[in-house]
Amino acid sequence: MTDTLASHADRELNKGEPLIEMTGIGKSYGAIRALRGINLRVNAGEVTCVLGDNGAGKSTLIKIMSGLHPHNEGSLKVDGEDLTFSSPRQALDHGIATVYQDLAVVSLMEVWRNFFLGSELTSGRYPLAGLKVKEMRRIADEELRKMGIVVKDINQPIGTLSGGQRQCVAIARAVYFGARVLILDEPTAALGVKQSGVVLKYTAAARDAGLGVVFITHNPHHAYLVGDHFIILKLGGTALDKTRSEVGLDELTTQMAGGDELTELSHELGR
Amino acid sequence: MTDTLASHADRELNKGEPLIEMTGIGKSYGAIRALRGINLRVNAGEVTCVLGDNGAGKSTLIKIMSGLHPHNEGSLKVDGEDLTFSSPRQALDHGIATVYQDLAVVSLMEVWRNFFLGSELTSGRYPLAGLKVKEMRRIADEELRKMGIVVKDINQPIGTLSGGQRQCVAIARAVYFGARVLILDEPTAALGVKQSGVVLKYTAAARDAGLGVVFITHNPHHAYLVGDHFIILKLGGTALDKTRSEVGLDELTTQMAGGDELTELSHELGR
Amino acid sequence: MPTESSNRVTLSLSNRILARPEVGALVAAVIIFIFFLSAAPAFRSAESFFTVLYQSSTIGIVAVGVGLLMIGGEFDLSAGVITITAGLVNSMLCWNYGMNLWVGALVSLAFCLFIGFVNGYLVMKTGIPSFLITLGTFFVLQGANLGVTKLVTGSVSSPDISQIDGFDSLSAIFASSFKIGPVTVWITVIWWFLFVALAAWVLQRTRTGNWIFAVGGNPDSARAVGVPLIRTKIGLFMTVSFFGWFVGMHLLYRFNTLQAGNGVGNEFLYIIAAVVGGTLLTGGYGNAIGVAIGAFIFGMTSLGIVYAGWDPNWFKAFLGVMLLLAVLVNLYVKRMSTARKVG
């Protein structure tokens, strides 16, 4: 697993080097202001965790990084260069690969086609060059198995997979192609314990290979297992911004929930 | 909160009385056999938790209970009556309300319309009777606030809400209208700690009001907080079927993950 | 937790008005209206205005039904020929068997509703897209109109029915007109307004309307929460047939005789009216008043070109440009309404 990653990773990456720097980023959807004044750095070889309540603006934040929506305010620097992405292609060309919460896959297409969509293997560069179908099938199957996902038929439309299986395909794809920066939007939400473990391992492996990782989650436990830097969003603004050395799991949980709710809840529910 | 539930709950419910009984249930999608030989009882006043890996068949199981897909094998008894639902309307008429993982809402419709869809409040029974729009708006807003969800405008299309907010609306709706049996498919997956807590409290309240609850989740911690009965599915079959008294959180976690993976992982990740 | 009001928004009144689906179409209609007022002197009279309204009403009545159906996520390509079918059934039955026209009109209504039912039933039961099913019915009706008329009357137009019993009362209902000063007002205009108002009420303020939006926006989700998907959709197809029948009655009682080959092509005018009026082609969004404005834009443009006396060879080209302009204005207004920032 780590081999794949290391082999795909950019050799030029130096740990700690800033890949993405956001300063004062803000974003409005028409009349709705989803994000304001966000500062965030993604460093090579580190995992930046973004946490926050529902609707806090986490997905919006990563959509800006990955070129899906342009930002309205602030500046976005990639490798030191000031940029506003106008399409995801641009972001991908800067080596930023993303797994979206709600834009993962094209339901009607086969699993392996989804896996390679946008990064197909062809036997040449001319427009009519054939796809390397066999190879693509093999790789897709292999990569999914590594995540513990055995799809019944790699040729079935991805829409017939379960929600979690779809998510796995999207993650496996991003990891497989993620060259410099890997962005994961709640990757473990729909996953079982085993699959979550695999994703976390991948995340760690990506970090160790020198990639910058942005990890969005609701689960402070998962975040704390891999994170180097933690940001909590609240109502579109930053509520906490600390490195691993400055913050413990307890504080993180408390901050996320406004109190150690789970324990409290357990009392309340009387079990 | 409990008031609302109690006021909506069926007074005839007796704790422990079986509401739904499945025996030997099986289901195939064309050539793919998603489920086989499942036995499951939903009792009034109890929470039945269904756990399992991705693709294990959890969603398929509840789609059978809620009338979305008919089953191919086995028998389904509701209130002692042998039935095969041919539409969700039938299931709803038997008091079975469901929150689906992937079929939650109609994106283009306003939040409050989504909330009341299929159970609109009208000022009379004749076909052209006006909707009680004001009241519906008020109730929807109220119920969402109770879950800690403040939408910016109750009239905005629900498609503009964040993933978690949408999920909350669907849950609030099912709880509000759930008369006898409440089925929740991974309700907490997309939710933050606080919102998850609210959902768990709702679940407990529903149980206390005498409803039968089916709770699907990947999270054994959440399951153990509210569950009375635990079923683990694996590749379409039953891998574990025990009551709360027979099983502990540890065994549940172990069974789910094939080993206490999270701890192990924590070692492996070296943190 | 910070105060919640920090990013809570209250939309200003003007924004809320701009956000309504019919406003874009209205603005486009006003622009085109002003344009023709200045370009075509003959357009500047109440008579002309009511001629335009009449023309719009014959498109607009069926378009109301088609709009509802499209909001519900389906198409009906047989909506144009069914108007002629309706009239032919009525006139030939009565002429051949000497029935009272009222009987024929009711039989024709039942027949049209039946066709709507068949359309809906086939779409729901087979899962074949309505575009195809109704294309089939479109062809079948078109052929049957011609074949049966030829068989019954020996020619390709229906017999004159103005001497048969019941003609007067029926034509008073479907095809009368009255004068206000020099202006002739056709009753179809009144009917059109009534139907639009009714449809607007149903869509926005009734349970049925809610269901129509839902089955168009996301049929699976709608079904999952217990909306009677099949019933709602079949009902919509029957509504379209009803309005088709209504316009068929108008044509029959206004012209007394019908050409069996007519009606073809109008199905697209209805769709155009609906879409220009802000209805989403993919379903789930739209509004009855918008559809009415769409029909009005179409009527105004097609007659306005004549009032302006432009070269008839270019007629279609003008129509196309107007259509694109209307859609663009509509879009621009919609964009404006969401782009405006608050505070």
Place this chain on the structure above:
Amino acid sequence: MPTESSNRVTLSLSNRILARPEVGALVAAVIIFIFFLSAAPAFRSAESFFTVLYQSSTIGIVAVGVGLLMIGGEFDLSAGVITITAGLVNSMLCWNYGMNLWVGALVSLAFCLFIGFVNGYLVMKTGIPSFLITLGTFFVLQGANLGVTKLVTGSVSSPDISQIDGFDSLSAIFASSFKIGPVTVWITVIWWFLFVALAAWVLQRTRTGNWIFAVGGNPDSARAVGVPLIRTKIGLFMTVSFFGWFVGMHLLYRFNTLQAGNGVGNEFLYIIAAVVGGTLLTGGYGNAIGVAIGAFIFGMTSLGIVYAGWDPNWFKAFLGVMLLLAVLVNLYVKRMSTARKVG
């Protein structure tokens, strides 16, 4: 963990064949073919078969493009009139300015591609559904065809160009035929097969094909993973225009003259062919060979009725029934293929 193979499936060969999108259409085509073989004696000759193939090819060539576009999630209603536009531009330019026909043909090609580009550009930039944008271009081209022809030639048909330089070589490419025994084979049939094969290859075996499926199935997701959405869609519109131009050239060089008002209505035949051939109306699913079979079904049905000598008044009714049957058979086969259980 139990063995994974427990519910792993390997589809049998027959099932895998049945699951291909074009098989349903193929079965329908065979049934209709056998039907006409028995119903129409005149149908039972190689000559008739190749006349049917010719008729199918003139629909089928454009339908290939329209099919690709529909898989890519868009419509083009201007695909019918653009054939005439292509021919008119070529013939009138050369006739009026005394150019070599080759120059005219290339100018016409550039013009058609430009129209395709404009269609695609407007659709992508404004976000207005392609149904509406291309309806606009449809009207504009229809009007311009008539208006310009009237202006240049004074009549509604284009001048005879068979005496102008370059005619022979062009008509050899676009409109020649050769004999195999008593059978006339038109070159369009050959071209049609070539284009279908090419499109099938592109769709299934190239990166571009992958993108076409993706932009039709879920444009947002496709864009998110870096598929060049705008470029792909504009390219598809231009492909349709190219095929429209090609058929336009055939018409011009076969008939030497064109009626400016023609071509209207064909856009739906293309869509019908695509959908009968298994293309999803909402995009993201389909196949070039299926589209070809769809065109063949249409050609066979429309001529078969004539060969069978049925009452022409009922022509459309027969056509409608055949269409519905073809779609139903297609559906039935598809159902069969997924319902079959394994093990």
Place this chain on the structure above:
Amino acid sequence: ACSGGGKEATTDDSGGGANAAGSSGYTIAMITHETPGDTFWDKIKAGAQQAAKDEGVTLKYSNDPDASKQAVLIQNAVDSKVSGIATTLVTPDALAGSVKAATDAKIPVVGFNSGIDQYQQLGALMYFGSDETVAGTAAGKRIADAGGKHPLCVIQAAGSVALEARCAGVKSAVPGTENLQVNGADDGAVVSTLQAKLSQDKSIDYIVTLGAPIAIDALKAMEAASSKAKLITFDLNTEAAQDIQDGKIEFSIDQQPYVQGYMAVSSLYLYLKNGNDVGGGKAVLTGPSFVDKDNIATILPFTKKNTR
């Protein structure tokens, strides 16, 4: 209910002596550029069918307004190895190839309705019809004689070569002629479009409609616009004939479609059976003839039988 105006008792006037279809062994294909459902073409068909019946011929009728598809239909007939082909030649250049294929296959071809100038050159043996331009000019002359300055020529199918030719004929006699396009498939739209035109241009003194049903619509529009223009029309149907008798329509230019259909089939029959050449190498004209107050009384009964 007892009601007037219904179906009248019909007498079967097919008479005795009619042959069974196909009893002479000939199959004749008739191919036209009809847009389905037109009363004019219905009469051509009626004539052809009567001839087929009278002569024991099997008739195969097919039609398509699109020239390229009409060409395929001719090819169709050739493939079916019919004994003879009767076709309209509205777009002679476009049909030349197919007609040649027919003559190459030794199938006799007869032209009718349109193509009077080109039929010989294409290889058709005989021709029955009128000439659209001549008919238009004749109508125009009569308008000019009556003092018309500004006629409106109403085209109900955009881009139709035949209809354009009629209007061009009218214009050649009365230069002030203006064309108008209407959607012939929608009577309501025809009326309002005409109404709009009449109020836009009050100087219109004649309306020329190119089909009988359009004439009926035009009457409604003239009434609504209180126009004083006079109405003339091409072709006939029962209502239009009645309106001529009532003086609402000045006159109709009739080209006797029934005769065209009848003669096209009969001439082929005679040629096949007997080698006859009807017309002696020249086109046989079936029009234009004028139907007006003077001769309507004799013609009116025939229109009711769909033969005029």
